[in-house]
Amino acid sequence: MSVRPRLLAACLPVVLVVSLAPAAHADAPYERVLNGTFDTTKAPWWSSGTTPSRVDAGRLCADVPAGTVNPWDSMLGENDIPLEAGQPYTLRFTATATADVTIRAGLALAVAPSTTMFSKTAAVTGTPKTFTFTGNSSLSTLRGQVNFQFGGATKAYTFCVDDVSLTGGAIAPGGGKDYGSPVRVNQVGYATAGPKEASIVDASTTPVPWELRDRSGKVVKKGRTQVRGDDAASGDHVHIADFGGYRKDGTGYTLAVGAAVSEPFDITRNPYDGLRKDSLEYFYLVRSGTPIDAAYAGDAYARPAGHIGVAPNKGDTSVPCLPGTCDYSLDVSGGWYDAGDQGKYVVNGALAAWQLMDSYERSLSTGDWTNLKDGLLKVPEAGNRVPDVLDESRWEVEFLLKMQVPAGQSLAGMAHHKIHDLAWTALPTQPEADAQPRYLHPPSTAATLNLAAAAAQCARVWQPYDRAFAAKCLAAAKTAWQAALAHPAIYAPADDSVGGGAYADTNVTDEFSWAATELYATTGDRTYLKSMTGRITADGFSWRDTGALTDLTIARLPWRFPLDRVLGARQRVLSVADQYVRNVNSQGYPNPFEDAAYPWGSTSSTTNNALVIATAYDLTHRPGYRDAVLESMDYLLGRNGLNQSFVTGYGERASTNEHGRIWAHQLDPKLPTPPPGSLAGGPNSGLQDPVAQQNLPGCAPAKCYIDDIFSYSTNETAINWNSSLAWIAAFAAGTGTR
Numbered sequence: 001m002s003v004r005p006r007l008l009a010a011c012l013p014v015v016l017v018v019s020l021a022p023a024a025h026a027d028a029p030y031e032r033v034l035n036g037t038f039d040t041t042k043a044p045w046w047s048s049g050t051t052p053s054r055v056d057a058g059r060l061c062a063d064v065p066a067g068t069v070n071p072w073d074s075m076l077g078e079n080d081i082p083l084e085a086g087q088p089y090t091l092r093f094t095a096t097a098t099a100d101v102t103i104r105a106g107l108a109l110a111v112a113p114s115t116t117m118f119s120k121t122a123a124v125t126g127t128p129k130t131f132t133f134t135g136n137s138s139l140s141t142l143r144g145q146v147n148f149q150f151g152g153a154t155k156a157y158t159f160c161v162d163d164v165s166l167t168g169g170a171i172a173p174g175g176g177k178d179y180g181s182p183v184r185v186n187q188v189g190y191a192t193a194g195p196k197e198a199s200i201v202d203a204s205t206t207p208v209p210w211e212l213r214d215r216s217g218k219v220v221k222k223g224r225t226q227v228r229g230d231d232a233a234s235g236d237h238v239h240i241a242d243f244g245g246y247r248k249d250g251t252g253y254t255l256a257v258g259a260a261v262s263e264p265f266d267i268t269r270n271p272y273d274g275l276r277k278d279s280l281e282y283f284y285l286v287r288s289g290t291p292i293d294a295a296y297a298g299d300a301y302a303r304p305a306g307h308i309g310v311a312p313n314k315g316d317t318s319v320p321c322l323p324g325t326c327d328y329s330l331d332v333s334g335g336w337y338d339a340g341d342q343g344k345y346v347v348n349g350a351l352a353a354w355q356l357m358d359s360y361e362r363s364l365s366t367g368d369w370t371n372l373k374d375g376l377l378k379v380p381e382a383g384n385r386v387p388d389v390l391d392e393s394r395w396e397v398e399f400l401l402k403m404q405v406p407a408g409q410s411l412a413g414m415a416h417h418k419i420h421d422l423a424w425t426a427l428p429t430q431p432e433a434d435a436q437p438r439y440l441h442p443p444s445t446a447a448t449l450n451l452a453a454a455a456a457q458c459a460r461v462w463q464p465y466d467r468a469f470a471a472k473c474l475a476a477a478k479t480a481w482q483a484a485l486a487h488p489a490i491y492a493p494a495d496d497s498v499g500g501g502a503y504a505d506t507n508v509t510d511e512f513s514w515a516a517t518e519l520y521a522t523t524g525d526r527t528y529l530k531s532m533t534g535r536i537t538a539d540g541f542s543w544r545d546t547g548a549l550t551d552l553t554i555a556r557l558p559w560r561f562p563l564d565r566v567l568g569a570r571q572r573v574l575s576v577a578d579q580y581v582r583n584v585n586s587q588g589y590p591n592p593f594e595d596a597a598y599p600w601g602s603t604s605s606t607t608n609n610a611l612v613i614a615t616a617y618d619l620t621h622r623p624g625y626r627d628a629v630l631e632s633m634d635y636l637l638g639r640n641g642l643n644q645s646f647v648t649g650y651g652e653r654a655s656t657n658e659h660g661r662i663w664a665h666q667l668d669p670k671l672p673t674p675p676p677g678s679l680a681g682g683p684n685s686g687l688q689d690p691v692a693q694q695n696l697p698g699c700a701p702a703k704c705y706i707d708d709i710f711s712y713s714t715n716e717t718a719i720n721w722n723s724s725l726a727w728i729a730a731f732a733a734g735t736g737t738r
Contacts, residue, residue: 030172032081032089033146034693036164044690048075051150061160064101064150071104073151076159079110080690080710081144081166082173083137089117089168090134091146097124099157103150107135107166110145111667119149124159137168142695142708174697180643180653182260183241184589187638187651188275189266191737192247195627198255198262199589199639200225200239208257210241215252215264221245225257231588233598234641235700238588263638263652272633272733275650276370277377278677279726283356283392284379285675286662286719288344288399288431289316289333296378300672303662306342306431307438308333314437316344319419321440328409330440332419335399339718340659342431343420343500346403348543348720349396350450355611355723356393357457359730361556363389366618368734386465394469396719397458400451401476405443405483413483414443415451417492420500427709428664428671436499444492445484446503449511452480453549456518477519484512503543510534510547517550521560532565536572538579540593540608542601543720548576548612555615570619577616580609581628589640589702590631598701600713603646603682606632607724614731629728630736636725641702642683647725649676657709659716666709674717679725680707681716688713 034044038060045060047053051074053062060076068074083089089107097103106119118135137144146166150159182201190196202208205227212221225239241255249269255262285292285301294302309315316333320326335344336352363371370376372387381391403416421436459474494504505511513534520528534547541548554561554569561569580592587594592609599605610632617625631639638645638653645651648658656673657666658681663674685701687693691711696704705714 030167030169032083032144032166032169032173032694033078033164034690036093038162044080045076045078047077048073050074051076056160059096059160059162061158062148062150064153064157064159066153066156068151068153071149071151074153075147075149075151076161077110077145077147078690079145080142080694081110081146082142082169082694083107083117083140083144084169084171085137085140087169088134088136089166090132091164091166092130092132093161093164094128094130095122095124095159095161096126096128097157097159098126099155100125101150101153101157101159103148103159105131105133105148106146107137108145108147109139109141110143115139117144128162130163142691173694174699177703179641181262183255183257183262184639184641184643185255185262185265186634187263187265187645187653189268189271190634191271191630191732192249192267192269193738194244194630194736196242196244196246196267197590197631197634197639198241198243199228200241200257200260201236202239202257203237204239208239210243211256212243212246213254213256214250220248228588231641231702232596233591233594233700233702234588235703236588236641263643270733270737272729272736275647275677275729276726276733278649278675279647279679279722279729280356280389280392280677281377281379282675282677282722282726283336283395283719284377286337287395288335288337288342293380296380301663301675303430304432306337307434310432312435313432314435316419316438319438319440321416322442325442326409326440328406330402330406330416332399332402332416332440334395334402336396336719337431337662338501340661340712340716341420341500342425342429342434342661343418344399345418345420345501345503346400346415346447347417347450347503347505348718349400350454351543351546352719352723353393353396353400353454354457354549355720355727356389357454357461358552358556359727360387360389360393360461362618362727363730363734365556366735368730371730371734390461390465394458394462397454397473400454401472403440403447404451404476404480411443411483411487411490413448413479414445414487414490415447415480416440417442417444417447418500418503423499425661427659427661428667429661431662441492441496443487443490444505445488445490445508446492446505446511448480448484448487449508449515450546452477452484452515453511453518453546455480456515456522460518460522474522477515477522481515481519484515488512505544510545514546514549514553517553521553521557524560529562529565536569536576536612538576540576540605540612542604542608552612552615555619573612574616574619577613577625580613581624583609584628584631589635590628591635591640591702592628592632596701598683598685598704600684600686600688601681601716601718601721602684603636603679604718604721604724606635606682607679607721607728610728611724611731614728614735617735626736630732633728633732636679641700642705644705644707646680646682648674648678648680655680655707655715657707657715659709659712664709677722677725678717679721680705681714681718681721684714686713
C-alpha cells in the first residue's frame with residue numbers, strides 16, 4: 001500500500017508538512033482550524049515561497065520579506081477548511097511582530113477564483129495582542145482558507161501567531177453525511193450463476209420484507225432479510241437480503257425494503273468483463289517516458305511523453321544520485337508512475353509487476369484463455385503475439401532493471417530504492433510540465449530483493465516469447481540476490497519523504513524469502529531453499545510484507561517445488577483463506593479483512609485478501625471460495641457502509657476525484673477524471689491528511705473516506721492497488737462466472 005504523506009500545493013508555492021489532529025477548543029464546539037496551537041509542528045499550515053516559516057516556542061513564525069507588491073505575495077495559511085454558505089465564522093488569533101506593522105487576516109477560497117469571504121486589517125506590535133474578526137461565508141465549499149497576508153512590506157520583519165481559531169457553521173465537523181439509500185448493493189451487477197446479496201441498514205431486530213424489482217418496477221422475487229446485527233467497522237445495524245435464487249439476466253434491477261430502494265444493478269452472465277480490461281488498461285495510462293496515444297487511450301487521456309528531458313522537464317534519461325550518495329547518473333526512463341505523485345519506486349513497482357505476471361501464470365494453469373489474449377487491451381503492443389498482460393508488466397520490469405547499480409560501482413548489483421522529484425509538485429502537474437530536478441535515492445536491500453523476485457519471475461514467464469529478455473531478467477535477478485547477500489541490512493530511511501514516499505522497511509527477511517522462492521521456481525537451484533522461510537498469515541501481504549508471496553508462489557506452481565513445501569504452503573493458504581471467508585460471511589458488509597482500524601489503501605487489503613481466497617479456490621474448486629471473491633467485489637462496488645463504489649466508472653455512486661496530479665478534473669475542468677477501472681484507496685481510519693481530518697472526525701473505521709482530490713490518505717490511486725484489482729477482476733470475469 002502507498003503509505004506515505006502527501007504535501008500539496010493549491011494556488012501558491014507552499015511548504016507543507018504532515019498534519020495533526022484538530023486543536024482542542026472547549027469554548028468552540030465547531031472548531032474548523034487544525035493545529036492552531038503549534039505545540040510541536042506547523043502542520044498543516046503552509047507559507048508562500050517568499051516567506052519561510054517555522055515553529056518557535058509554540059508559535060508559528062514567518063520571516064516576511066521586504067519589497068513585495070501585493071498583499072498575497074507573502075502569506076501564511078491553512079487550506080481545506082469546510083465552509084457553509086450564509087453562515088458566520090469567527091477568526092481569533094494572538095500575534096506579535098518584530099516591527100510595528102499592519103497585516104491582513106481573513107477567510108477565502110483556497111482555489112480559483114480565490115473568493116474572499118472577509119479580510120480585516122490588524123495592527124501588530126512586539127506586544128502579544130489577541131484579535132477577533134467575524135464574517136459570513138458566501139459559498140459552501142471544502143476548500144476554505146484561513147490566511148494572513150503580509151505582502152507590500154517596506155522592510156523585513158518576523159511575524160508570529162498562536163492560538164488560531166476559526167469557529168462557526170451549522171454542521172459539526174464530520175456531520176451532514178449523506179450515504180444515500182440504506183439498501184446497499186453491488187452497483188455494477190451480479191453474475192447470473194453467482195451469489196446475490198444486499199446489505200440493508202435497518203434498526204429492526206427481526207427480519208423485514210424485501211422485493212426485487214425489474215427495470216419496469218415489477219416485483220420478480222420477494223423474501224425476508226436475515227438479521228446480521230451490529231457491524232463494528234461501520235457502526236451500522238445490518239440485515240442481509242439473499243436473492244441468489246433469481247437467475248434471469250437483465251438490467252436496471254433494484255432491491256426495495258419498504259420505501260428504501262437501492263441503486264440500480266444488472267444481473268448478467270459476466271458483469272466483470274469490462275472491468276478486467278479497464279483495470280489493466282490503467283497501466284498504459286500511467287506509463288512514464290512515452291506518449292500516451294489517443295488511438296489507445298482516447299482523446300481525454302492522451303498526453304505527451306513525461307520525463308524525457310524536454311524543457312521544462314528534467315527527464316529520467318540521465319538521473320543523478322542525491323548529492324553525496326554516488327557520482328554517476330542512470331537512464332531510468334520508462335516504468336509506471338507510482339500513485340498520485342510521479343515518483344517511481346522499486347518495492348511497489350515490483351509487487352505490482354508480480355501481480356500482473358502472477359495473473360498470467362494463474363491463467364496458464366486454469367485455462368483462462370481470455371486473460372492470455374494478445375489484443376485484449378488497447379495498447380501499442382497489441383498484435384505482437386504476446387499476451388497483453390505480459391507486455392504491460394514488461395514496461396515496469398524494464399524500468400526495474402535500469403535501477404540496478406552498474407558493475408564497477410560501489411554496491412554494484414544493488415537496486416536504487418526510488419527515483420522522484422526533489423520537492424512535491426502542485427496539483428495538477430502534468431508529467432511533461434514537471435520542472436523539478438529528479439534524483440536517484442540510495443540503494444536498499446528491500447529494493448534489491450524485490451527486483452530479484454520480479455526479475456526471476458520475468459525470466460520464467462518470458463522464456464516462451466523472448467529468450468534474450470528472459471536471460472537478461474535472470475542475470476539481473478541472480479546479480480541482485482548476490483548483492484543482497486553481501487549487503488543484507490541497507491535500509492531506506494523513514495524520513496526520506498519530501499518529493500516522494502519513503503517506502504521504508506527495516507525487516508527484509510520476508511523479501512529474502514520471496515526472492516529466493518522466485519529464483520528457485522525459475523532455476524530449481526536448491527541453494528535457494530534454505531532462504532525460503534516466509535509464511536502466509538492472516539495479516540496478508542503488501543509492498544512491505546511479502547512473506548506470504550512465498551506460499552502463494554509455491555501454491556501456484558506446485559510442480560516446481562519439493563512436496564513437503566507444497567503441502568505446507570497449501571495448508572497455510574487454505575487456513576488463511578478460511579479466515580478471510582469467515583470475515584466475508586460474518587460482517588455486515590462482505591469485506592474479507594477484519595480490523596478495528598482501516599489502513600491506508602484499505603481497498604487493496606480487500607483485493608489482496610480476495611486474491612488469497614481465489615488461490616484457495618484454484619486449489620480446491622470449492623464454490624464457497626469463489627462466492628467469497630465475488631462478494632468481495634460486491635464490497636468494492638457499493639455494498640459497503642458508504643454506499644460507495646471505489647472503482648471509477650463502475651456504479652452510480654463511484655469515486656471520481658481520486659488524488660493525483662494527472663487526472664485532476666476536480667481542480668481543472670479541462671482535465672479528465674481518473675479513467676474507468678481506477679481503484680481508490682478507500683477508508684483510512686488514521687485520517688492522515690487535512691481534508692480527512694476536517695471532514696471525517698469521529699468516523700467509524702469503514703466510513704473514514706471522502707471522494708476529494710486533496711484527501712490523499714483515503715482517495716489516492718496506486719499501481720499496486722490497481723494490480724490487485726486487475727488480478728481479482730480477471731478471476732471474477734473468468735472462473736467467477738463459470
